[in-house]
Amino acid sequence: MKLDLEQLRGLLAGDAGAGRVVPPTGYTAWLTLFAAAAMAFLAVFALALSLATSRLADRWGDALARSSTLRISAPEGQMIAQTDAALKVLQTTPGIATARALDAAEQRALLEPWFGPDLPIESLPIPQLIEIIEEGDGYDAAGLRLRLAAEVPGAVLDDHTRWREPLVRAASRLRLLGWLSLLLIAGTVAAMITLAANAALAANAQVIGVLRLVGARDGYIVQAFVRRFTLRSLGGAAVGTVLGCIAILLMPRTDVGGGFLTGLGFEGWHWFWPLMIPLLAGGVAYLATRAAAQRTLRDMP
Amino acid sequence: MIELENVAYSYGGGELLSDITLRLSPGSFHFLTGPSGAGKTTLLKLCYGALMPTAGHVHLFDTDVRELTRDDIALARRRIGVVHQDCQFLNHLSVSENIALPLLVSDRDMLAEDANLRELTQWVGLTQRADALPPELSGGERQRAALARAIIMSPDVILADEPTGNVDWEMSQRLMRLLIELNRMGKTIMIATHDLALIRATKAHVQARVLRISNRRLQLAGADL
Numbered sequence: 158m159k160l161d162l163e164q165l166r167g168l169l170a171g172d173a174g175a176g177r178v179v180p181p182t183g184y185t186a187w188l189t190l191f192a193a194a195a196m197a198f199l200a201v202f203a204l205a206l207s208l209a210t211s212r213l214a215d216r217w218g219d220a221l222a223r224s225s226t227l228r229i230s231a232p233e234g235q236m237i238a239q240t241d242a243a244l245k246v247l248q249t250t251p252g253i254a255t256a257r258a259l260d261a262a263e264q265r266a267l268l269e270p271w272f273g274p275d276l277p278i279e280s281l282p283i284p285q286l287i288e289i290i291e292e293g294d295g296y297d298a299a300g301l302r303l304r305l306a307a308e309v310p311g312a313v314l315d316d317h318t319r320w321r322e323p324l325v326r327a328a329s330r331l332r333l334l335g336w337l338s339l340l341l342i343a344g345t346v347a348a349m350i351t352l353a354a355n356a357a358l359a360a361n362a363q364v365i366g367v368l369r370l371v372g373a374r375d376g377y378i379v380q381a382f383v384r385r386f387t388l389r390s391l392g393g394a395a396v397g398t399v400l401g402c403i404a405i406l407l408m409p410r411t412d413v414g415g416g417f418l419t420g421l422g423f424e425g426w427h428w429f430w431p432l433m434i435p436l437l438a439g440g441v442a443y444l445a446t447r448a449a450a451q452r453t454l455r456d457m458p
Numbered sequence: 459m460i461e462l463e464n465v466a467y468s469y470g471g472g473e474l475l476s477d478i479t480l481r482l483s484p485g486s487f488h489f490l491t492g493p494s495g496a497g498k499t500t501l502l503k504l505c506y507g508a509l510m511p512t513a514g515h516v517h518l519f520d521t522d523v524r525e526l527t528r529d530d531i532a533l534a535r536r537r538i539g540v541v542h543q544d545c546q547f548l549n550h551l552s553v554s555e556n557i558a559l560p561l562l563v564s565d566r567d568m569l570a571e572d573a574n575l576r577e578l579t580q581w582v583g584l585t586q587r588a589d590a591l592p593p594e595l596s597g598g599e600r601q602r603a604a605l606a607r608a609i610i611m612s613p614d615v616i617l618a619d620e621p622t623g624n625v626d627w628e629m630s631q632r633l634m635r636l637l638i639e640l641n642r643m644g645k646t647i648m649i650a651t652h653d654l655a656l657i658r659a660t661k662a663h664v665q666a667r668v669l670r671i672s673n674r675r676l677q678l679a680g681a682d683l
Contacts, residue, residue: 178562180550367546370508371607372536373563374529454528458508 178368179361179381186389189353193346193393193438194400200342200434201401202421207335208430209421214328221321225298227256227287231311240285243309247289250304252296259286346390346438347445354386354449365457379450386446387439394438398431459484459646460505460538460615465514467500474500476674478514482615487641487664488648489657491679492671498650501671502617505648506538507531519614536564539608543620545600547592553599554579554588557606564611575610582606582636598629605636615646622656630656638664 231239240258247256264286265278298316305312368378405422465478474497482488490498503509504516507523516523518534547556557579561571579585582602587595595603601621608616622630634656641647641664651657657668668679
């Protein structure tokens, strides 16, 4: 659809005369305002979901891609020797920044969510874990596995690929779902405004007839309706966005509740994005009303 | 100015008007008469581009109406003042705002036109009712307001559809005097009416051509008028 710059300028500059020729409406104005506000409120959450999952996917991807775990399962008498041998191999492997054997307290902490506190880890045949942090382009996993097989027979290298990918994929899907929700919300706003505009145009058929009779061009009539619905949607969406942002601010902080859902929100310059919601709603209303008005006028003499 | 050439108009499978040829030349005065349902309103609508002929040609200011865009037709209507029997006002606007409506939609400078609007409102005798809403007006006041709206753009042609249909004899005479005065100013006038007494009374003051629609065709009315 061609954007009519003259109409857009008229919309922004305002034309009290064009606005006045359309009779004021009562409850439909409030319904449009309410619906735009509700949709903007939902859009804030969909946007927050998209951005939060995006951050999550990045964080998981980055963090897990830069680290690996080496698990050493060996008889009790050989555990220390194999651990030392593995650390020597790792220290001489290009692409590995650090390799560190976890101490008993760290291993206990890892198992605590499943077995509870005070686990007598010393009396259990727990494998020794070595945390590997990569650097640069990372290491050659296949080559490292071959060296470990020769020098540390009880070592198993886990480069996290197996479970990192599903997690990142899940986060990416959630992000996609967020954007899809935004698209659906924009579509719903367009449908809602189109219905409201069609109702207003039908109710004002006599007004349009009079305007045509006295020489009003289609652009003038369209602008009168477009301006009303655009400003109404813009106002409603602004209120909904503000309320949505307040609700986001009131959500528990990540460091208090922990977990993914409590991380829902905006960080840094991401707070700029909710400001776009009222503008987007106004733009959608502008296009929807313009299309509806032009369609209606085409059928009139 | 406005010219119909062998025009026919059909609607719903039936022909309402057939082989109509008419020329409204500058400064002429026409009455269009015929029984109810004869097609007077349809013919007027063809004259201002509200309907398209199904055959023949309608020329608005020397251009075939089929060659005009919707915007062109809107511009042509600014040169044709139309008065409807039911007046067709915007009921949420005051009388003066309704009269000024053609100026408003033409993006004219309303402040510059204010004196013109006041003068016109006074001419049709509605100065005291300028701030009233249309539903508050009497039949005669409504017709005079509709006439004022039709002429505020100083159109070349004025088309009036039963302008005296809802008013008493005295008011209809007053309206006709306004239309005759406009004709003397050089405006082309065509009035659709079935009121033969009104036509006879008017013909005493102005040289008018009386046309009658009969059996879907346009005829020059006889000496009985």
